[in-house]
Amino acid sequence: MKITLISPGTFHSFSIRALSSYLKRNGHEVYLIFSPDPRSPLTVKVLDSIAAIARGSGLVGISVMTNWLMRARTITDYLHEHSNMPVLWGGVHPTVRPDECLKYADIICVGEGEEALSELSSRIEKGAPWEDVRNIGFRAGDGIRVNPPRPLIEDLDSLPFLDYDIDGHYIYEAKGIMEVDPKLLKKHQSTTYLIMSSRGCRFRCTYCCNDFYKSMTQTSFKVRMRSIGNIIGELLRIKQEMPYIRMVRFEDDDFLSMSEELVEEFCERYRLEIDIPFTVTGIIPIYVTRKKLACLVASGLKLVRMGIQTGSTRTKVEYGRNIPNEAIIKSARIINEFRKEMIFPTYDIILDNPWESDEDLLQTIELLSLLPRPFGINPFSLTLYPGTKLYERAKGEGILSNEIKEVYHKDFYLFSPSYLNVLILLFNLFKVPRPVLKILTSKGLINMKIRFPFILVKAMVVLGIIRRGIAHLRVLGLAGLPSFQAIKAKLRERYSKTVFAPRR
Ligand code: B12
Ligand code: SF4
Secondary structure, rough: EEEEEEOOOOOOHHHHHHHHHHHHHHHOEEEEOOOOOOOOOHHHHHHHHHHHHHHOEEEEEEEEHHHHHHHHHHHHHHHHHHHHHHHHHHEEEHHHOOHHHHHOOOEEEOOOOOOHHHHHHHHHHHHHOOOOOOOEEEEEOOOEOOOOOOOOOOOOHHOOOOOOOOOOOOEEEEOOEEEHHHHHHHHHOEEEEEEOOOEOOOOOOOOOOHHHHHHHHOOOOOOOOOOOHHHHHHHHHHHHHOOOOEEEEEEEOHHOOOOHHHHHHHHHHHHHHHHOEEEEEEEEEHHHHHHHHHHHHOOOEEEEEEEEEEHHHHHHHHHHOOOOHHHHHHOOOOOOOOOOOOOOOOEEEEEOOOOOOOHHHHHHHHHHHOOOOOOOEEEOOOOOOOOHHHHHHHHHHHOOOOOOHHHHHHOOOOOOOOOHHHHHHHOOOOOOOOHHHHHHHOOOHHOOEEEEHHHHHHHHHHHHHHHHHHHHHHHHHOOOOOOHHHHHHHHHHHHOOOOOOOOO
């Protein structure tokens, strides 16, 4: 059967590439459409082209994160107006908000999609009833019906690699839809290849979807790992098919939860068979050990991004990640031992938490002042995604007055330019000397509740990017440096206005 899958906001969609390979292996004909930019306008021309590519599909599937809901809706409404193809939504938002998504989509998939979509497609193709397929939901009578979840796929090695065959792949941008050819693939792929070696996380932070997933599937805190051979196999293929890849980026929720023995096995094979510099974007402090780091650095690890989120003892408990500051400092010190071989690490910090007091933020500032330099900060404005415990708390306390604005369309890069937030951002640029910090954190100054002009925050962010660029050049030269296109896209993603409605 012909199936068209759409990623409305990223070219690096693991989900639709994984689903596509799985469906192809089961004999289906799959077309993929990507929007590399979640803010590119959905013009009527673009929507017409999507409808034309999808024409004749037995199913059109859209991957939906919360911030893509309106885009998914625009595409779905258009397809409903101009065709009779059933539209199926899957991904994190339909999983946490099935009722809301079924106002627009004909069918939804909750949780993992490979087996559910494949079974659904085969049944539709044969004209057989599909209403009992597990993980699938649909409108029934006055309400909705969501079938029971199926067990998670335990053997990740049994899944085919991501679909990077460019036949039948399209990209849409404001100027229209283009067929992916090797040149366009290279342009959007840039020089970095994104990979996941596992699914799941041992934690269940109260602002993250993992908490919901675990309750839904009644699973423990297990991380499902691919075998090292399987990961190396994917990368060997990429090395051969995309010789321009200069950097591999592991996007796992928690890459370092691997045992030291597994890390050693990975490092040995990676160094011998792949030998491309790599970065790891998801690190939880308690899993950092000197042995793991030394081994990874010797195999080409060049950058790590670690989640700190807060230095406040109280907030840590509320976030469900009670990692003591001593453990964070210890991990940061270990990472710092490798500063000559690596680009300085970056640490995620969550700002704008409505339940945090000045005292909590001062504890975060204190923690940052104790971390060995150099490092950078990724400041995020707390976004209360549906399905998370913090969202439920905020709803219960009446904190969210306009969910569309404050959640669905929230820009988590745009944090409030308050005095203490800007003070935290200073650590992204340089070491703040203790005596200066003492003055800056004095009660008198804090109580003045100064708010800086937003342009200052933007300037600080840009300076931070320049600082990272210089560090990158020092360690890696031009290898793996994002292309001008990629930087432009990133800045656009951060600072341009989102367009949801179709434009004529
Ligand atoms: C890798 C990743 C990314 C990648 C790719 C994102 C993507 N959508 O493909 C990148 C780096 C681009 C990214 C960016 C962002 N991400 Co992100 N990301 C992840 C991460 C770590 C893994 C997702 C993944 O690819 N898993 C592997 C694939 C195979 O699984 P999957 O996506 O869940 O897909 C399966 C099912 O959901 C289902 N499915 C998915 N789509 C569809 C479609 C159909 C038709 C069907 C039938 C089934 C189906 O089947 C798939 C296969 O089993 C998750 C955390 C997590 N653990 O899920 C966060 C997560 C998805 N990201 C999140 C967020 C918030 C973002 C950002 C908005 C901000 C940020 N933190 O950087 C940006 C958005 C960028 C943008 N352009 O809009 C949130 C989303 C929350 C929400 N409610 O929407 C998550 C859940 C993390 C969290 N905080 O809870 N992200
Ligand atoms: S550690 Fe990261 S991925 Fe894991 S539950 Fe917490 S926020 Fe989510």
